[in-house]
Amino acid sequence: MLAALDEATSLKLDTVQVFTKNQQQWACRPLPADGVAAWRARLKDLGWESRTVSHASYLINLASPDDALWAKSIDLMEEEIRRCDLLSIPYLVHHPGAFTTSSREAGLDRIAAAYKELFKRTKTLSVVSCLENTVGSGSNLGREFTELAALRDLITKATGRPERFGVCFDTCHAHAGGYDLSSLDKSRAVMAQLDAELGLSWVKVVHVNDSKAAAGSRRDLHEHIGEGTIGLPGFEGVVGHPALRGVPKILETPKGEGTDGTPLDTANLRRLYSFLGSTPINQPVTGTKSPSRRASTRARTPAPTRARGRATR
Ligand SMILES: [Zn+2]
Numbered sequence: 001m002l003a004a005l006d007e008a009t010s011l012k013l014d015t016v017q018v019f020t021k022n023q024q025q026w027a028c029r030p031l032p033a034d035g036v037a038a039w040r041a042r043l044k045d046l047g048w049e050s051r052t053v054s055h056a057s058y059l060i061n062l063a064s065p066d067d068a069l070w071a072k073s074i075d076l077m078e079e080e081i082r083r084c085d086l087l088s089i090p091y092l093v094h095h096p097g098a099f100t101t102s103s104r105e106a107g108l109d110r111i112a113a114a115y116k117e118l119f120k121r122t123k124t125l126s127v128v129s130c131l132e133n134t135v136g137s138g139s140n141l142g143r144e145f146t147e148l149a150a151l152r153d154l155i156t157k158a159t160g161r162p163e164r165f166g167v168c169f170d171t172c173h174a175h176a177g178g179y180d181l182s183s184l185d186k187s188r189a190v191m192a193q194l195d196a197e198l199g200l201s202w203v204k205v206v207h208v209n210d211s212k213a214a215a216g217s218r219r220d221l222h223e224h225i226g227e228g229t230i231g232l233p234g235f236e237g238v239v240g241h242p243a244l245r246g247v248p249k250i251l252e253t254p255k256g257e258g259t260d261g262t263p264l265d266t267a268n269l270r271r272l273y274s275f276l277g278s279t280p281i282n283q284p285v286t287g288t289k290s291p292s293r294r295a296s297t298r299a300r301t302p303a304p305t306r307a308r309g310r311a312t313r
Contacts, residue, residue, distance in 0.1 A: 001035070001087075005042050011265050017053040017093070017205075017250040020083040026059060026076060031083060040088055049088045051248045053205050056080045056094035062114035063097030063107035063141055073097075074114050077129075081118065084127040091205050091248065093130045093168040096142035096151065107141050112154035119159040130204050132168040135177040135220045143177040145197040152202060166204030169194065170252075171230060171238055172211040172222050180215040181230045187237025200243040208239060208249050208272065224253050225268040232271055240275040 001018050008016045021028040043049050057080065060073045077094065084092045099107025115129070131151060136143025142151070148167055156162045171181060174190065181187040194200060210228030213219035226232035239249065249272075256264050 001039055002042060005039070005046065005048075009046065011263055011269070013265070013269070015048060015051045015053065015248045015250070017055055017252075018089075019057075020054050020080065020087060020089070021057065023055065023057045024059065025057075026072065028079065031086060036086055043088055050090055052087075052089045053091045053093055053248055053250060054080065054084050054087075054089045056092055058095070060094060061097040062094075062111045063099045064110065065100060065102035065106060070110065070114065074117055077114070077118055078121050081122050081125060081127050081129070085122075085125045089127070091128050091130050091166065091168075093132050093205055093207075095134060095140070096131050096148075098139045099141060100139050104139075104141070107139070108147070108151060108154060111141070111151060112158040115155045115165075116158040119161050119164060126164065128164055128166045128204055130166040130168040132170055132207070133173050133177065134170075135173050135218045137218050137220070143173075145179075145194050148202075149198045152198070165202070167198060167202045168205040168207060169203045169238075170207035170209060171235070172207070172209035172228075172252075173220060175211045175215050175230050175234075176213050176217050176219055176221075178216040178218075181234040181237070182215060183231075184233045184236050187230075187234040191237055191241050195243070200241070203244060203247060206238065206244060206247055206249040207252050208235065208268075209252050210235075222252055222254070224264065225251075225271045235272060236275045239272050 001020070004016045004018055020031070043052065057076055060077050060080075061069060062073050062077065064070045064073060080092055080094070084090070096111060097107065099110070102110075118129075131142055131148060133145070133148060134140045134142040142148060152162075152165055152167075155165050175181045179190045179193070181190055191200070194203070208225065210223040210225050210230045212221035212223045212228055214229050225235060238244065251265055251268050253268055254264060258264060258267055
């Protein structure tokens, strides 16, 4: 995880998203105290304590009708929240979950009940759990903005802790989920709809990804900025939106280097910064061939060695 901070600073980024454990496994070892101390010291130096993000394990399904899986999911989510607290990570992004053999309504109630238990167990903590919008494949919840708003209302009612709830807005998921972002006008309209149906103040994290699959395809395939079915103009409506200016934005696009040796993150960032009237990353990044840098490039968004699952999501 410290390597992720080094990588982010060398790429002139100003935040990171990490996994605090292997995202494909239930079991996890406690975080080592010296590692935690080193991470916190670096965050403080960088001034990033209010803007880093963790992504929870993919195994967690808080909407599950299966009691054993649901209980296991709550236990792991509690661990994820505690790790964020320990690491001074304010935002924990997770997928709402799938209702599988039950119903949409039962799934939503199940998530709210899980939150009630989680916030009871972690009463003194302030980590903000952020539900990520999804493409809505199968029985996965969280595609529609109105559904995210309904979840916010249910969770707020169940827990009385609205300040611990947030939303992560993923551009690829929205677009493939049916909210067409493929032009500036369209993306402005989608953001206006998100504001009307949820409220942009609930958006605490943005995942900035183009989409390989078509609008409304319900397929989750991330692409480099401007090279997918969203296209560059559509990102202006999101990244350039004044209400999202200070909100941490994460690239979950494939890592590595272009044919000229430019890190792919840098290429993507240059495109996005064109909407902000500034280009703080207009110089080539040096030292791009070092093995340690190369290793963590893939892992900039998630934690080092745990990035494979993210690269194409
Ligand atoms: Zn995402």
